[in-house]
Amino acid sequence: MSWFLALPIAIPFVAAVAAFLARGYRVGRWISIVGALAHLLSAILLISVVSAEGILAGQMGTWPAPFGITLVADNLSAGMVGVTAVIGLAVAIYALADIDERLENLGYHALYNVLIAGVTGAFLTGDLFNLYVWFEVMLIASFGLLVLGGDREQIDGGIKYVALNLVSTVMFLTGVGLLYGQTGTLNMADLALATENVDQGLLTVIAMMFMVAFGVKAAVFPLFFWLPASYHTPAFSVSAVFAGLLTKVGVYSLIRMFTLVFDHDLGFTQPVLLWVAALTMITGVLGAASQTDFRKILSFHIVSQIGYMVLGLALLTPLAVAGAVFYLIHHIIVKANLFLIAGVADRIGGSTCLSKVGGLYASAPLLAALFLVPAFSLAGFPPLSGFWAKYLLVKASLDVGAWVIAGVALVVGLLTIYSMTKIWGAVFWTPHPEGREPSLKQLDPALRRAYLVSIGGLAGLTVLIGLVPQPLLTFSEVAAEQLLDPGAYIDAVLGEVR
Amino acid sequence: MNSVILRVGTRFLVGLLLIFSIHMLLRGHNEPGGGFIGGLIGAIGFILYAIACGTEDARAALRTAPERIAMAGLGVALLAGVLAAFFGDPLFTGQWYFIGDQKSGDYIPISTVLVFDIGVYLVVFGSILSLVFALEEAI
Numbered sequence: 001m002s003w004f005l006a007l008p009i010a011i012p013f014v015a016a017v018a019a020f021l022a023r024g025y026r027v028g029r030w031i032s033i034v035g036a037l038a039h040l041l042s043a044i045l046l047i048s049v050v051s052a053e054g055i056l057a058g059q060m061g062t063w064p065a066p067f068g069i070t071l072v073a074d075n076l077s078a079g080m081v082g083v084t085a086v087i088g089l090a091v092a093i094y095a096l097a098d099i100d101e102r103l104e105n106l107g108y109h110a111l112y113n114v115l116i117a118g119v120t121g122a123f124l125t126g127d128l129f130n131l132y133v134w135f136e137v138m139l140i141a142s143f144g145l146l147v148l149g150g151d152r153e154q155i156d157g158g159i160k161y162v163a164l165n166l167v168s169t170v171m172f173l174t175g176v177g178l179l180y181g182q183t184g185t186l187n188m189a190d191l192a193l194a195t196e197n198v199d200q201g202l203l204t205v206i207a208m209m210f211m212v213a214f215g216v217k218a219a220v221f222p223l224f225f226w227l228p229a230s231y232h233t234p235a236f237s238v239s240a241v242f243a244g245l246l247t248k249v250g251v252y253s254l255i256r257m258f259t260l261v262f263d264h265d266l267g268f269t270q271p272v273l274l275w276v277a278a279l280t281m282i283t284g285v286l287g288a289a290s291q292t293d294f295r296k297i298l299s300f301h302i303v304s305q306i307g308y309m310v311l312g313l314a315l316l317t318p319l320a321v322a323g324a325v326f327y328l329i330h331h332i333i334v335k336a337n338l339f340l341i342a343g344v345a346d347r348i349g350g351s352t353c354l355s356k357v358g359g360l361y362a363s364a365p366l367l368a369a370l371f372l373v374p375a376f377s378l379a380g381f382p383p384l385s386g387f388w389a390k391y392l393l394v395k396a397s398l399d400v401g402a403w404v405i406a407g408v409a410l411v412v413g414l415l416t417i418y419s420m421t422k423i424w425g426a427v428f429w430t431p432h433p434e435g436r437e438p439s440l441k442q443l444d445p446a447l448r449r450a451y452l453v454s455i456g457g458l459a460g461l462t463v464l465i466g467l468v469p470q471p472l473l474t475f476s477e478v479a480a481e482q483l484l485d486p487g488a489y490i491d492a493v494l495g496e497v498r
Numbered sequence: 499m500n501s502v503i504l505r506v507g508t509r510f511l512v513g514l515l516l517i518f519s520i521h522m523l524l525r526g527h528n529e530p531g532g533g534f535i536g537g538l539i540g541a542i543g544f545i546l547y548a549i550a551c552g553t554e555d556a557r558a559a560l561r562t563a564p565e566r567i568a569m570a571g572l573g574v575a576l577l578a579g580v581l582a583a584f585f586g587d588p589l590f591t592g593q594w595y596f597i598g599d600q601k602s603g604d605y606i607p608i609s610t611v612l613v614f615d616i617g618v619y620l621v622v623f624g625s626i627l628s629l630v631f632a633l634e635e636a637i
Contacts, residue, residue: 006589010580017573021566061590110569 002058004049005071005124007042008081011035012088012117020110029096032109036089039116043078043085050078051475055482055492057126065494066190072126072493075479076325080123080252083332086461087244088116094340094454095237097447098347103235106148115141115241122249126493128176128186131253135172135217139165142246145238146230157230164226168216175209182206189493191261192486200264207262207269211254218250220310221279224303228287231302232295232352236343239295243302244336248328251309255324258313259483266316273314278408281307285415294342294352294427297419298335301378304412305331308393311405315396321480323392326472330385330465334374337458341371344451345427348438354426361428363437366452368428373459375420377466380413385465388473501550508550515543523619524612533615537622545630553634564627571620578614590614 015035022028050056055074059065073081092112099108118138125131147158180186182202183194195203212223219227227247231239262269284304291297309331312324342352344367349357361368377384380391390413397406432438440448465472482488519540526532548556557563582591598605 002588003583010576010589013572013576014580017569017576020569021573058588060588061592062588107565 002060002071004042004046005056005058005073006060008039008046008085009071009117009121009124011039011042012113012120015039016110016113016117019113020107023107023109024105028104028109029099032092032095032113033089035113036085036092036116039120040085040089043082046073047078047082050075051478055488057492057495066185066187069130070126070187070189070493071124072189072489073124074482074489074492075475076252076255076483077123079325079329079475079479080248081120083329084116084119084123084245086458087241087332087336090454090458091237091241091244091336091340093450093457094240094343097443097450098235098237098343103148108145108148108235111141111144111148112237112241115145119245119249123252126188128179128188128191132169132172132176135169135249138246138249139169142242145242146234148234148238151233154233157233160226161230164216164223168213168223171209171216172213175206175213178202178206178209187493188256188260189486189490192490193494195261195264203262204265204268207258207265208272210257210262211269211272214250214253214257215276216250217247218254218306218310219247219303220276220306221283221303224280224284224306227303228291228296228299231299232293236339236346240336240339240343243298243339244332247302247306248309248332251306251313251324251328254310255313255321255483259316259321260486260489263486270314270316273310274402274405277307277311277314278405279307280304280310281408281412285412285419288419289415289422292354294345294354294357294423295339297423298338298342301416301419302335304416305335305378307412308390308409311409312393312396315400315402315405316484317396317400318477318480318484319392319399320396321483322473322476323389323396325476325479326392326469327389329472329476330377330389330462333458333461333465334377334386337374337455337462338371338378340451340455340458341367341374344440344455345371347451348440348442349427349432350434350436350438354423356433357427357438358430359428359432359436360438362431363439367440370452370455370459371424371428373462375424377462379416379420383466385462385469387466388469392473504550508546512543512547515546516540519543519619523615526615527612533618534622536615537619538626540619540623541626541630544627548631548634553631557631560627564624564631566624568621568624568628571617571622571624573617574620575614575617578610578617581610581613 012035015031019028019031022031050073057070057072060069060071115138118134118141121134122131125134143162146161147154182198183191185191185194216223231242258269281304284300284307288297288300291300309324309327312320312327345357345360346352349360351357377386380386394406394409519536522531522539523533523536544556544560547559579590581593582589585593593610595608596605
């Protein structure tokens with residue numbers, strides 16, 4: 001049974017090793033794609049097993065639960081692994097067109113697969129120190145990807161990214177140390193039981209350290225500065241996978257820790273999270289409104305959207321948490337897709353600066369249509385996936401009488417439309433400043449196919465979730481149930497011990 | 499650095515360091531040591547060589563790119579973990595094989611744990627060397 005949990009982590013590592021040893025040959029990029037397909041398959045298997053049999057736990061190396069490393073998949077973890085695999089495959093296909101041979105020879109495919117493995121590992125682990133290790137795996141791979149190619153601008157963004165992430169890592173590790181000193185265990189399920197017997201005041205202090213550490217990773221207010229400073233510099237495939245997945249690992253960790261371990265003083269932690277959520281939404285969307293670069297606007301929107309997910313965690317009602325899970329999955333697909341589209345607009349239009357491109361609506365109508373799907377979904381237009389995600393969270397806040405935050409969520413949605421129309425107007429409607437007519441037809445057919453398959457596939461998924469939201473909604477509701485009542489999670493991990 | 503003393507000294511030290519690193523790797527199973535520290539010590543040998551004779555010579559002595567060694571090491575470590583699948587155990591469960599008679603205590607145990615440690619050795623060795631060589635060449 002534990003192999004259902006181990007395979008999604010092992011497959012990208014195997015692909016990374018194979019792709020690195022085969023770099024310089026054409027076969028390297030296909031290894032990436034085959035690996036992504038196998039990863040998706042293993043993720044689907046995991047989701048089906050978890051849906052059928054409930055929370056799944058496996059002890060790596062056959063060391064029993066609180067001592068060894070446990071991998072656990074509940075609905076949240078399995079869902080996140082699934083959406084990681086989807087993005088992994090889409091970006092691997094997109095990379096066929098986006099990543100040139102120079103980056104391939106520098107080891108792009110190996111780093112990319114290690115990154116996917118790191119993200120998957122972080123979602124599946126049931127051990128706090130192991131989570132730290134996966135963060136490091138992810139971080140090392142992302143440092144490499146961020147500066148791959150070595151442009152001046154990339155190094156500049158990379159340094160900011162490294163510096164702030166190191167601060168967060170130190171904070172995380174200090175928190176882990178303190179928590180271990182207090183409880184004597186780092187297995188998350190065991191921690192959930194052990195925290196009852198420690199000084200509750202000190203536990204709150206440790207909880208805040210984790211909030212800051214994961215807050216930096218998740219790019220919440222006021223810790224988000226590194227994100228818009230670095231996400232617009234690397235290759236488009238890289239920034240798409242960063243935008244889709246990396247900050248969500250932070251959000252996932254927040255949700256996991258603050259439902260499972262740090263649920264002792266909700267009167268203190270939840271209002272803090274609520275303020276953070278509101279300010280993150282507002283600063284993100286206002287930051288986006290002031291930008292004039294395609295990718296920078298999108299980067300600030302990541303920040304703003306993170307606020308919605310934190311909002312779901314802050315309210316901590318079943319509907320709100322289900323909304324947060326739904327939002328996570330919807331957002332990863334949509335946001336990665338928008339970055340991929342920015343890449344195509346840059347390729348055929350010549351720039352991502354809004355004042356230097358244009359005319360795509362007339363000459364590349366298909367791309368314009370494909371942009372509208374994720375853009376409207378991000379803003380929350382029915383019947384796309386974003387509408388349901390926002391609806392769930394707004395309804396959850398109205399249910400508990402949190403009128404102000406519901407209002408903030410709605411206004412931020414409106415302002416999101418403003419930025420999206422700004423991109424739409426500049427990139428698609430106004431004529432190209434140099435009088436060019438950028439068209440998809442000028443691309444090599446193989447490149448065009450890679451672009452359209454990846455972007456079209458993700459857009460199709462967005463429409464599908466929008467039209468048939470029920471399966472994902474039920475899945476999220478079960479996830480929320482499992483998160484709010486950690487008994488089943490603890491039993492699955494510590495079954496034999498308790 | 500162009501120093502005769504260092505170059506001559508290095509010639510002796512490199513071999514010693516490499517042997518010591520293997521010793522640390524093998525000793526690590528039940529005593530302090532292991533793949534990580536072994537890989538670091540092994541890397542020091544080649545770093546010393548690179549400082550004394552230049553990275554070009556050190557790369558030539560290594561025969562293959564250090565990045566390749568690191569990645570191959572990752573593959574070896576993975577193999578050690580995945581081997582457990584063939585015995586129906588969870589990932590990274592140690593698989594043991596005993597040469598000789600177990601009852602009389604006269605035997606040599608061989609395990610996937612050692613294979614994993616060799617993988618770690620190669621990963622550390624390769625990645626440290628690729629970092630240091632790149633830094634040396636950039637200066």
